[in-house]
Amino acid sequence: MVITVASGKGGTGKTTVAASMADVLNDCVYMDGDVEEPNGHILLNPEIKLTEKVFKTLPSIDFGKCDFCGKCIEVCEFNALINLKSEIILFEEMCHSCGACIYFCPQKAISEVPKEIGVLRYGTAKDNITFFDGILRIGEPSAVPLLKRLKSKIENGKITIIDSPPGTSCSMVEAVKDSDYCVLVTESTPFGLNDLKLAVDVLKIIGIPFGIIINKYQPEFRQLEEYITANGFDLLLKIPFEREIAEAYSKGILPVTYKPELRNHFKKLMTEISGKIKPEKVNAG
Amino acid sequence: MNSFNSTKEISIPGKIAVTSTGGSMDSLVSEQFGRCQYFLFIVPETMKFEAVSNLGEQMQNGAGPKAAELIIKYGADVLLTGHVGDRAEEVLKRGGVKIVDGYNGTVKVKDAVNIYLSNKSKEQ
Amino acid sequence: MPDKSYKQIVVLSGKGGTGKTTISAAFTGLIKSKVIIDCDVDAANLHLLLKPERITSHDYYGGKKASIDKTRCDECGLCESVCSFDAINNFDVDPISCEGCGFCFRICPLNAISFNQVKTGSYYECLLEDGTKFYFAKLSPGEGNSGKLVTEIKKNALDNLPGDLKWVIVDGPPGIGCPVNASISSADIVVIVTEPTLSGIHDLKRLVELIGKFNLKSGIIINKYDLNQDVTSQIYSFSEECNIPVIGKIRFSKKFTNAIIEGKSIIETDENIRNEFINIWEQISMWGK
Numbered sequence: 001m002v003i004t005v006a007s008g009k010g011g012t013g014k015t016t017v018a019a020s021m022a023d024v025l026n027d028c029v030y031m032d033g034d035v036e037e038p039n040g041h042i043l044l045n046p047e048i049k050l051t052e053k054v055f056k057t058l059p060s061i062d063f064g065k066c067d068f069c070g071k072c073i074e075v076c077e078f079n080a081l082i083n084l085k086s087e088i089i090l091f092e093e094m095c096h097s098c099g100a101c102i103y104f105c106p107q108k109a110i111s112e113v114p115k116e117i118g119v120l121r122y123g124t125a126k127d128n129i130t131f132f133d134g135i136l137r138i139g140e141p142s143a144v145p146l147l148k149r150l151k152s153k154i155e156n157g158k159i160t161i162i163d164s165p166p167g168t169s170c171s172m173v174e175a176v177k178d179s180d181y182c183v184l185v186t187e188s189t190p191f192g193l194n195d196l197k198l199a200v201d202v203l204k205i206i207g208i209p210f211g212i213i214i215n216k217y218q219p220e221f222r223q224l225e226e227y228i229t230a231n232g233f234d235l236l237l238k239i240p241f242e243r244e245i246a247e248a249y250s251k252g253i254l255p256v257t258y259k260p261e262l263r264n265h266f267k268k269l270m271t272e273i274s275g276k277i278k279p280e281k282v283n284a285g
Numbered sequence: 286m287n288s289f290n291s292t293k294e295i296s297i298p299g300k301i302a303v304t305s306t307g308g309s310m311d312s313l314v315s316e317q318f319g320r321c322q323y324f325l326f327i328v329p330e331t332m333k334f335e336a337v338s339n340l341g342e343q344m345q346n347g348a349g350p351k352a353a354e355l356i357i358k359y360g361a362d363v364l365l366t367g368h369v370g371d372r373a374e375e376v377l378k379r380g381g382v383k384i385v386d387g388y389n390g391t392v393k394v395k396d397a398v399n400i401y402l403s404n405k406s407k408e409q
Numbered sequence: 410m411p412d413k414s415y416k417q418i419v420v421l422s423g424k425g426g427t428g429k430t431t432i433s434a435a436f437t438g439l440i441k442s443k444v445i446i447d448c449d450v451d452a453a454n455l456h457l458l459l460k461p462e463r464i465t466s467h468d469y470y471g472g473k474k475a476s477i478d479k480t481r482c483d484e485c486g487l488c489e490s491v492c493s494f495d496a497i498n499n500f501d502v503d504p505i506s507c508e509g510c511g512f513c514f515r516i517c518p519l520n521a522i523s524f525n526q527v528k529t530g531s532y533y534e535c536l537l538e539d540g541t542k543f544y545f546a547k548l549s550p551g552e553g554n555s556g557k558l559v560t561e562i563k564k565n566a567l568d569n570l571p572g573d574l575k576w577v578i579v580d581g582p583p584g585i586g587c588p589v590n591a592s593i594s595s596a597d598i599v600v601i602v603t604e605p606t607l608s609g610i611h612d613l614k615r616l617v618e619l620i621g622k623f624n625l626k627s628g629i630i631i632n633k634y635d636l637n638q639d640v641t642s643q644i645y646s647f648s649e650e651c652n653i654p655v656i657g658k659i660r661f662s663k664k665f666t667n668a669i670i671e672g673k674s675i676i677e678t679d680e681n682i683r684n685e686f687i688n689i690w691e692q693i694s695m696w697g698k
Contacts, residue, residue: 008452009425009426009452009454010424010425010426010452010583011424011425011426011427012425012426015608036584036585037423037424037583037584037585037608037611037612037615039424039607039608039611039612042607042608042611075511075512075515077473077509077510077511078510096493096508096510097493098493098494098508098510098512099491099493099512100510100511100512100515103491103512103516104515138585138615138618138619139619141556144494166425166452166583167451167452167583168451168452168548168550168552169451169548169552170505170552173505188666188670189666189669189670190454190457190458190669190670190672191430191452191454191457191669194452194454194457195452195454198452198550201550202550205505205550206505216666218666218670220667220670221670241663241666243636243661246633246636246661247636247637249606250604250605250606250607250609250636250637250640251607251637252606252607
């Protein structure tokens with residue numbers, strides 16, 4: 001069972017929610033998929049046991065064979081290859097590793113070489129949380145290959161919580177895709193509402209069932225709850241806007257570890273979500 | 286500077302490329318490199334020129350390096366423009382093209398070339 | 410260098426939710442002769458505070474995508490086998506996964522695949538109450554490639570600037586990826602908004618590493634500085650280390666959130682915050698000279 005925690009907007013408390021869910025479940029897998037800014041390790045404090053490099057493939061031209069016919073440049077939609085007359089150079093960060101240049105080269109002069117784009121880390125946190133995170137190298141244009149590698153570590157049988165990248169871009173879609181359920185975290189501001197709507201649009205398109213958690217809840221901002229009720233969405237939990245929680249977070253402390261009441265809410269939440277997933281699975285065939 | 290004692294020869298480039306908003310010498314210089322409308326290739330000795338429209342204007346990505354590739358293909362020695370991005374700069378340098386940037390879009394192409402040539406002769 | 414009348418300021422944060430947009434809006438309220446560009450295209454929010462009136466909208470074509478003509482396809486499966494993005498299943502292209510490499514289009518033996526530009530978002534030119542031009546964009550759900558949209562919206566704005574303009578303010582995207590790179594291009598000044606949390610300082614360091622590759626005047630604003638004095642002093646030491654000054658610090662306050670809820674700029678609601686911003690702005694405008 002895979003549950004992804006996402007949010008249209010950054011800074012809503014997505015990582016806090018994902019880490020709290022892992023903390024109350026204890027026997028589960030936590031994956032930090034926010035590979036541009038991975039922060040789950042700060043809250044869960046894992047003991048890292050293994051680090052694995054992740055690669056993408058880049059073309060490499062053998063100039064002994066190349067006759068500068070220009071076919072590779074013609075088929076590259078990303079303009080990653082540039083002809084300098086005496087050599088052809090590759091802009092690594094523009095290459096999407098599609099393999100077209102390699103396939104279409106009439107001289108068979110192009111081969112694949114690996115290029116490191118980041119690392120996956122594996123460890124244990126708390127007592128029994130299997131922890132994974134990914135760290136994308138600075139300047140790498142796409143998080144998708146790293147996310148795919150991270151998701152390849154999902155095992156059946158255990159609940160896996162994925163902390164998604166924020167926003168609604170291709171990396172968020174990659175993180176959420178194939179999940180059984182998605183928890184959307186929002187906050188009581190017009191920003192939170194606006195970005196929640198964007199995230200809901202994405203989940204509807206890719207067809208993932210979801211529920212909503214309002215973090216930094218302030219009853220004064222009624223439009224948010226009105227939107228949720230009017231559309232018949234599941235409001236899973238409201239976490240109050242408290243300075244104490246913000247202070248604890250700033251020190252890397254999870255609120256569920258010292259607020260027994262909130263801990264109970266999260267426990268109930270996990271039971272509720274499990275209940276929602278099973279019938280969905282059957283329907284999905 | 287005492288020009289009488291100068292032993293250096295004045296080196297006039299064979300071909301100058303200028304980013305332009307139009308296809309004539311009276312068009313204004315384009316401050317943008319990769320996404321300018323035209324490149325004008327000028328032979329300073331005769332001031333004859335060739336105008337080439339820039340496909341990079343429409344490109345989704347990599348317009349800068351692609352434009353640099355074109356400059357090299359047309360055999361320019363010097364490029365006059367507003368601003369060149371990092372990737373395009375790398376291509377131009379490796380292709381042996383000298384970049385003279387900082388021209389703004391209020392100057393005509395022919396004036397830009399003349400300013401460059403007169404600065405060049407003062408230098409030496 | 411070309412003589413331009415204005416300076417361009419980009420507001421960045423690394424981590425989301427630090428108050429970047431609210432701070433951009435505060436600058437907007439303080440200065441005259443400005444153009445505002447919201448480059449946080451994945452989650453554009455500044456318009457919620459500035460309440461602009463839309464004048465023109467532009468379609469944004471974020472790249473080509475493949476599409477299979479079922480009537481010509483004989484289901485040989487070659488396209489699916491060469492696709493590196495798992496975008497083809499059952500002889501159908503998933504437009505969200507398709508990255509637009511065109512491999513399938515070129516390899517199809519029956520020419521059954523088309524490969525055309527598709528609309529992936531829109532951007533808007535707007536006017537604020539005081540006549541200031543404001544630009545923002547919306548991407549279609551699930552669309553990436555926002556780096557190019559950032560470039561396009563900035564180009565559209567910068568190509569149409571009023572003659573004697575003083576400031577261009579860019580509300581930058583979060584993170585450190587391609588859209589951030591695109592938003593810094595042609596900037597003069599970078600303002601980094603951070604918060605004294607462990608993740609805030611972590612992301613600040615990654616952002617500073619990226620900015621170091623450009624050669625720009627930059628300063629740090631610590632939002633909610635009183636939440637954690639330890640981390641705030643760590644930010645100060647880091648600021649000295651990397652030679653980027655702290656130009657302002659703002660107290661944690663519910664007034665901040667309340668202003669957003671009421672759709673107001675924070676400088677309209679609190680005199681102390683307003684003074685702090687005037688002080689910050691004085692430092693930034695010194696760099697503009």
